[in-house]
Every structure is written in C-alpha cells, then in structure tokens.
Amino acid sequence: MRASQQDFENALNQVKLLKKDPGNEVKLRLYALYKQATDGPCNMPKPGMLDFVNKAKWDAWNALGSLPKETARQNYVDLVSSLSSSSEAPSQGKRGADEKARESKDILVTSEDGITKITFNRPTKKNAITSQMYRDIILALKNASTDNTVMAVFTGTGDYYCSGNDLTNFTSATGGIEEAASNGAVLLRDFVNSFIDFPKPLVAVVNGPAVGISVTLLGLFDGVFASDRATFHTPFSQLGQSPEACSSYTFPKMMGSAKAAEMLLFGKKLTAREAWAQGLVTEVFPENTFETEVWTRLKTYAKLPPNVMRISKELIRKHEKQKLYTVNAEKCAAALERMPREEYAKALRNFLFRKAKAKL
Ligand SMILES: CCCCCCCCCCC/C=C/C(=O)SCCNC(=O)CCNC(=O)[C@H](O)C(C)(C)COP(=O)(O)OP(=O)(O)OC[C@H]1O[C@@H](n2cnc3c(N)ncnc32)[C@H](O)[C@@H]1OP(=O)(O)O
Secondary structure (H helix, E strand, C coil): CCCCHHHHHHHHHHHHCCCCCCCHHHHHHHHHHHHHHHHCCCCCCCCCCCCHHHHHHHHHHHCCCCCCHHHHHHHHHHHHHHHHHHHHCCCCCCCECCEEECCCCCEEEEEECCEEEEEECCHHHCCCECHHHHHHHHHHHHHHHHCCCCEEEEEECCCCCECCECCCCCCCCCCCHHHHHHHHHHHHHHHHHHHHCCCCCEEEEECCCEECHHHHHHHHCCEEEEECCCEEECCCCCCCCCCCCCHHHHHHHHHCHHHHHHHHCCCCCEEHHHHHHCCCCCEEECHHHHHHHHHHHHHHHCCCCHHHHHHHHHHHHHHHHHHHHHHHHHHHHHHHHHCCCHHHHHHHHHHHCHHHHHHC
16 A cells, blocks of 8 residues: 555654654665655755765665655655654563564564574475465565664575465455455555565575465565575466566566576476576575575675665666566556456365375
8 A cells, every 4th residue: 555645744743753863874764765755856966075964865865766756655654654663662672682583473583693584484384475474574574674784584494485375365364255366466566565675685595495476576686595405486377376576577587588488387396506597596505504604695795884785776676666566566456357266266276175185
C-alpha cells in the first residue's frame, strides 16, 4: 500500500517528536527523501567541496536519482515509522558486544559485526515461507535499511536454504480463493518491493537447496554465495504458476533468454556450479568449509565504508528500479488471475496428497 499525503504529513509531525536523535546518517536520509517526495529529483547546483553540510545534503538527495515522488514519500513514512517504533521498543537485552536480536518464530533476525542476518528458521518444513514469514521479512528489511548495520544476509536453518512459498498458504487462508489470491498478490508485491528498495548490500548464503521464490529473489541480491550442496529449482510450470520476484526480467538479463527459459519455463533444476556458470551465483564453496569461508568473507566486506557501498549500489541499480516496480506489479496482477485456476489447484492437490498417494 502506498503512503497517502496524510500519512506523509503525519510522519513529518512524528519526526519532531522522536525521543532519540537518530544520528546524522538517518537525518540525511530523511532530508533526501523529504526533498525527493516534495520537489522530485535533485535540481540544485552542487555546493562547493568546502561547504560540508550542504554538500552532504546535496549528495544524499542526488543519490536518490529518479526515484518516484510516491516511492520517496512511502520510504519517508516507513523510515519514520521504524524510527518511532525502535525508539519506543523495549530493550531486547544484549547478547554480545555488537549483537542484538529481534526474533519472530520462523524468521530469526540478529545483528552482529555490522551484518543483519535474516534466517529462514522452519527446518521441519524445509523453511517454506508462510504468510507471517513474508510479513516478518518485510519488517526485518525495513529495520535493517535504517539501523546501523552495513549489510543484510539471508540464510536457512537445517539442510535447506528455503523450499519457497508454503503451498498451504492459500488452502489455509480464511475466506474464498479469490480473496486469498487478492490478499496474496498485495503481500507478494510489498514483499518483493522491500527487496527492490533495500539500500544496502544484500547477500544470500545459500546453505542447501533453494526452490521457487527463494531462487527468483536472488536476481535482486548483490551477492549469492552457495554451498556446493545447494540446488536452484523454479518449478513454476509444474505448479501452474508464472515466475515472480521480477525474475522474468532479471533472469534473461543475467543468463540470456534460452537459459532463463530452461529454468523458468521448463523448471530445470540447476546445481550450484551450473547456477554460477549462468551468473546467478557469485561463488561456490565446498560444503565442509562453506560457513567458515563465507562468514569470514562477509565480515571483511562489512568493514568497507557503508556510505560508499550504499551510494555505489544506488548507482548500479537506480536505472533499473522503475522497471523492477513495473515488472513486479505486472507479475502480481498475473498471479491474482492465475491462482484460482484449475492448473494451480491441481498442482496443490498433488503436493498435499503425495504422501498419502505414495502409501497406496
Ligand atoms: C492468503 C495469503 C497468501 C500469501 C502468499 C503470498 C505469496 C505468494 C507467492 C507465490 C509465489 C511463490 C512461488 C514459489 O515459491 S513456487 C515453489 C513452491 N515450493 C515447492 O513447490 C516445493 C514443495 N516441496 C517439495 O517439493 C518437497 O517438499 C521438497 C523437494 C522441498 C523436499 O522434499 P523431501 O522429500 O526432502 O521432504 P518432504 O517433502 O517430506 O518435506 C518435509 C516437510 O516439509 C513440508 N514442505 C516442504 N516444502 C514445502 C512447501 N513449499 N510448502 C509447504 N510445505 C512444505 C512437507 O510438506 C513436509 O511436511 P510434513 O512432514 O508435515 O509432511
């Protein structure tokens, strides 16, 4: 849901009531989003090098590029809301020197060594993503985008990275299938937008097989480190679904249309090395040294200057953002149309009753 003018004005008032000074970096971000939301892209002459304060403000505003006014308004409202809730939240208790945790049951969120680690934590269901987990992830990314960590990293507990959307999400929803599809489409759009909008480096530590939306999202990540035990599977045709998370755009761009079709149309499951060869994975590590090697590497990356990485990410991605929002909105509209269809219902029945069938 996009923020209204009233939400924006409320947020402007809320900022004045913050109990804690949010720090210069956040204040610059608020300034930049405010200017973008009200005046549009930066239209001021660049201040001189020695005019430090105005130069920092100009840089922050200019870094937003052509971000649409409504998105800037939404980001401003989200940022203020996260600042308000974090200044009101009860203390979580420190676990270590630079560590804090905001936990929900199936999504674990911890911060340590400058890294927000978001873990799919539902190993008995191969980390399949429930509706609540989508919401928890949206919130975790929103918090991580404005806290003092440098990057966010996704990984999974147990033998799987993630088995994708929990296929019972729709069967367990209250109300009719049309209503569930409509709610699901809105949730899916907001979920994917939170990855498109994430301003810091975003890395996946793919510890095992990845299925469905956990694979398609990787096109929106800045780094994908995979164990050689990981596989990458997008069985959308088999499920009577079409590819989401902007993969219809990011995958062909990354690997060419023939290889993208092999995954997204024909559901070919890739090994980690095949996924690396297609440009979906940054680097593959042997399973027995995977965790040590990857986390050592990430801790080194987290010591790089955060503002430079944020600005570089913005530069790399800013021309794509509008396209990604459009593709995401289109996909969600298509999902809405497809979900009530018989092909999807049949695929769901096959999955839900497969164990019963196997016993016959
Ligand atoms: C109304 C609000 C709706 C909100 C939703 C909005 C968002 C919509 C997003 C739509 C786009 C997403 C697309 C996708 O992600 S498509 C991909 C979906 N995933 C799959 O098709 C994988 C299904 N699972 C499997 O094929 C196998 O389980 C798997 C190969 C992963 C593992 O097989 P294995 O034999 O090793 O293990 P089990 O099958 O015995 O699994 C163990 C238990 O885990 C449960 N499980 C696994 N995956 C899922 C899943 N995706 N959804 C639900 N449950 C899953 C499995 O049932 C077993 O449970 P039980 O032990 O209780 O039987």
